[in-house]
Amino acid sequence: MNNDDILTIVKSIIVKVSPQYAAVDIQPSDSLKDIGLNSIERMEITMLVMEELDVDVPRIELLGPKNISELVSLLESKLEKAGV
Template sequence: MNRSAANVPGPDGDEERVLAVLRRTTLEIVPEVDPALFTPDRTLSDLGCNSIDRADIVTLTMEELGVVVPVHEFHQGLDIGTLAAVMRKRL
């Protein structure tokens, strides 16, 4: 697929977009999370998100991005950067 710089983000833009959506969704679902702690090397669990929070964050993020990722690609302990990469592959 050819990407046009005018209307479709490239790989770096995709990464930033996915991370931005994950961040926004996380802060919507768990508003007590300190935004400064939302970094690619942390897990959602590190931020205090329980299993229901994590499921909601992933589901809402996928919906906003318009992607479908099979559940087996997610496993406990994925850091935010890896989680974003899994979703980015589906864009």
């Protein structure tokens, strides 16, 4: 699974959690917070992305990324480590 695949999954989960984002052109440089998602929505997105990708890491490790692009890179590195 490459960066683009993960980005597509992240975007689809954002829309699933908050459907109003279907009409928003979300960019990799955007942060979840800056585009207006509150902390509960961000928590849901993080959890659903982990479940979708089946990565088993402490959730708090996913707090570091400052934007969607960094989140995708981190997830990719976790998947690589897990040999997926």
